[in-house]
Amino acid sequence: METKAFQRIYTQLTGITKATVSLRAQGVANEELAMVHGRLAQVVKIMGDIITLQVFSGTEGIPTNAEVVFFGEPPKLKVGEDLAGRFFDAYGRSMFGDSEIEGEPREIGGPSVNPLRRKQPSELIATGIAGIDLNNTLVTGQKIPFFADPDQPFNQVMAMVALRAQADKIILGGMGISNDDFLFFKNVFENAGALDRIISFVNTTEQPPVERLLVPDMALTAAEYFAVEKKEKILVLLTDMTLYADALSIVSNRMDQIPSKDSMPGSLYSDLAKIYEKAVQFPDGGSITIIAVTSLSGGDITHAIPDNTGYITEGQLFLRTDSDSGKVIVDPFRSLSRLKQLVIGKKTREDHPQVMNAAVRLYADAANAKTKLENGFDLTEYDERALKFARDYSEKLLAIDVNIEVDTMLDTAWQLFAKYFSKTEVAIKNELVQKYWPN
Amino acid sequence: MKTQGKVTGIIANLVIVEVDGPVAQNEICYIDLAGVKLMAEVIKVIGKLAYTQVFESTRGLKVGAPVEFQGHMLEVSLGPGLLSKNYDGLQHDLSKMKGIFLQRGDYTDALDFDSEWNFTPIVESGAQVIAADWLGEVPENWVKHKIMVPFTFQGKYTVKSVAAAGKYKLTDTIAILVDTKGVEHKVTMVQKWPVKKAITAYREKPRPIKIMETGVRVIDTLNPIAEGGTGFIPGPFGCGKTVLQHALSKQANADMIIMAACGERANEVVELFTEFPHLDDPRTGRKLMERTTIICNTSNMPVAAREASVYTAMTIGEYYRSMGLKVLLLADSTSRWAQALREMSNRLEELPGPDAFPMDLPAIIANFYARAGFVYLNNGSTGSVTFIGTVSPAGGNLKEPVTESTKKAARCFYALSQQRADSKRYPAIDPMDSYSKYLEYPEIQDYLNKNISENWVKMVMKVKNIIQRGREAFEQINILGDDGVPLEYHDRYWKAEIIDFVILQQDAFDRIDANTPLERQRYMMEKVMSICDTNFHFDGFEQCSSYYKRIINTLKQMNYSQFKSEEFYNYDRELETILNERRVE
Secondary structure, three states: OOOOOOOOEEOOEEEEOOOEEEEEOOOOEOOOEEEEOOEEEEEEEEEOOEEEEEEOOOOOOOOOOOOEEEOOOOOEEEEOHHHOOEEEOOOOOEOOOOOOOOOEEEEOOOOOEOHHHOOOOOOEEOOOOHHHHOOOOEEOOOEEEEEEOOOOOHHHHHHHHHHHOOOOEEEEEEEEEOHHHHHHHHHHHHHOOOHHHEEEEEEEOOOOHHHHHHHHHHHHHHHHHHHHHOOOEEEEEEEOHHHHHHHHHHHHHHOOOOOOHHHOOOOHHHHHHHHHOOOEEOOOOOEEEEEEEEEOOOOOOOOHHHHHHHHHOOEEEEEEEOOOOOOEEEOOOOOEEOOHHHOOOOOOOOOHHHHHHHHHHHHHHHHHHHHHHHOOOOOOHHHHHHHHHHHHHHHHHHEOOOOOOHHHHHHHHHHHHHHHOOHHHHOOOHHHHHHHOOO | OOOEEEEEEEEOOEEEEEEOOOOOOOEEEEEEEOOEEEEEEEEEEEOOEEEEEEOOOOOOOEOOOEEEEEEEEOEEEEOOOOOOOEEOOOOOEHHHOOOOEOOOOOOOOOOOOOOEEEEEEOOOOOOEEOOOOEEEEEEEOOEEEEEEOOOOOOOOEEEEEEOOOEEEEOOOOOEEEEEOOOOEEEEOOOEEEEOOOOOOOOOEOOOOOOEOOOOOHHHHHHOOOEOOOEEEEEOOOOOOHHHHHHHHHHHOOOOEEEEEEEOOOHHHHHHHHHHOOOOEOOOOOOEHHHHEEEEEEOOOOOOHHHHHHHHHHHHHHHHHHOOOOEEEEEEEOHHHHHHHHHHHHHHOOOOOOHHHOOOOHHHHHHHHHOOOEEEEOOOOOEEEEEEEEEEOOHHHOOOOHHHHHHHHHOOEEOOEOHHHHHOOOOOOEOOOOOEEHHHHOHHHHHHHHHHOOOOHHHHHHHHHHHHHHHHHHHHHHHHHOHHHOOHHHHHHHHHHHHHHHHHHOOOOOOOOOOOOOHHHHHHHHHHHHHHHOOEEOOOOHHHHHHHHHHHHHHHHHHHHOOOOOHHHHHHHHHHHHHHHHHEEO
């Protein structure tokens, strides 16, 4: 983004705040980019000839006689096959100093898909993790976050899911992730030999927080290019959306907006929806699937960020450490994939829905038995069996280090049923029991 | 001469325009962005400056862009062809838009102006008419779509002439009316109406007198909604709001369904688009889509149009009500609409009310709910708009402003409980927290007792009492332990569980159980109540729970069987045998 010869240079700022500068200028368009004192900025408010610009990297040290040059266009990303295998910063500039991208510049944060032109998602994404494939099946075109506390290994799980998901491209949008985590992703993808399928847009904690606001739009603009033009299956990983929302609240605060719940801007829902709703199944085969991370504070999902996210996304995945097996599992009670109904028992084996429900129900019985035990009540013989089942279930199926096919998951579940319960206790439709009950 | 203006300020989708003539509050204008027209609405005027909310993204807009005011508020076009359409929030036909992505300024016609309709006159020349009187009708799907005297006409008119039966286009003149001053007015099949104003061209709006059957037991039996009534469904995410709304839209005993998808997930609307053209309407045998109109402004579509979308939906509902139809309007979710109001109020720098919502939020919501209702039309026939909105309370907390304001306005409250959803007891409507004010109306009580069974209302009250007592017993058992309470507590708890499993819970994904007609609801309810009135003998609490589980299982099998089929009666007999095992006279 170099300055062009005919561009007018302004040198008189009329106001400076922590995140914005204002000046008098003519002919400026809303949301246009500009360079202020060598830093990228975007027009956020126009009042007559007073232009207010948001400076992404902050206004520290900007003098009132700073040079301001307007670009005459909103933020763009050059898209092309070249993007694959590369690492970019929040502005879409190559991180490791390699050559410029050859391609057509596209405005980021473009228009929405006409809902009538969408296709109903119907293609399963296999991850090999039973907590996902068996209980909370993912579908292409879906958007789903991990709700996790900072101490949980969500980035590791997400990287694992991404590599197993058989996507044509994996696009990583890193917002405020630590440099260590960024290098973790880079190494994992490198070691898996998947670098040519990866595109990264990363803002680490070492960089200014407001820059993060560009990351999802950059990632999704690249995703739309490959999904629409190349008809590819794209998986977009966004981590961590909580830090993205925090950046939103910083900006809205500095623009003197009245905060709503939890000091978040009143437009949080729309801001998040604009990103998540980019997940789509296109009619001619391309798709964008979004897996995000929303980190929680002390597991509190009533906070405005996870709360608004839950209303937007198609389910949510919770991780927790199982106290019996000591392994990290995908919580079968609180996790939910809203789109699983579109594939289970249809794209997977017919017994999938019933086996899934029966296993979770029996696992719930075990949880009740545990409460009984904690409250000092006696356990029945059934309770004892339920507890043993729960231990096996979490170790052989729920643990995230288990990597098996959906059919194997179903067979394993049947074996556990038969080992601990009678047919009536499992209460699955008779014709399925006759077919699948192990002898 | 239309008022013109020039853009002088831009803050996101709030655009300030300097005008050269008169402008009205809520007047519509078009802002010219390099040849693309962006629709906007005036929301505040100070001196020569009109503050407008733009229904599109304002990216690239510059100061000085020309603006043209239209001299009217946001309007919808009303006429034959509205049924089965998929509109955006401003009534633009989504199917006519070009390309995969929504382009700014791609404003498509709401109606098909080339199509021809088979008109049959109802009035004769010389007749005296007033606004909303029926002049003639055209067949639209299975509805007899009435062509009415436009709602904007005031006072009395004499029909000078009316078109003969035959095929006409929407814009052809089908009648000429003469007002009291002798001025002639041409009437076509299309009229326009500003969405923010209620259509009140009817004779009378009485209190509702009957219920609207939904096929959902926990609604119809425990907390019925009146035809022309209002209700709302608040619930945290993941509690089944959307599944419940979809069930209502499929099963409700209405002539027409309007779904306003307001600021929700696009894939949910895609589900309607995909399924409704294939699903059968049990009443008419036709496809569900034929009685449905979808107004769709999903969460990623322009925020300002979200507010418009619910008004657009309501106006179309009122229009069909004027034809004597039973309309059910479902809006998912009104919280998103309230949030849109909040965003705008914030940009206007208004002093905020609770949670930064505008101060007049309760009034806006109350006004909107008041537009529903059961009415007697000019000719004495009846029509109704029943409205059910969902609310998405922030953090699942029902004490937030949108839920509280709605609670004051709506007469039925269907509280979705996280606890019921967590234990997979769907629909997760809490039977005790929820209420229907209509159950207290003497008119509705008479209707229920006459049309379902004598003492019905009394029985419903008794059911609620049993559930309440069952809950108390359950708490005691939890505190004192299974063997720390008298056996009677277990009995009480399990009787409430029968009601829970057999009446309250309903499988929305099962072909038969999903929809329970009133006759069947009555049968099952009487069956369950007779069990609740029976004394059984048990030797211990373990016997008690396993016995009741058998009863529940058999009753559930009945729910899954075709009503009054052989299978159904077999389970009924099986149940009798089980009951006889432990019955104490």
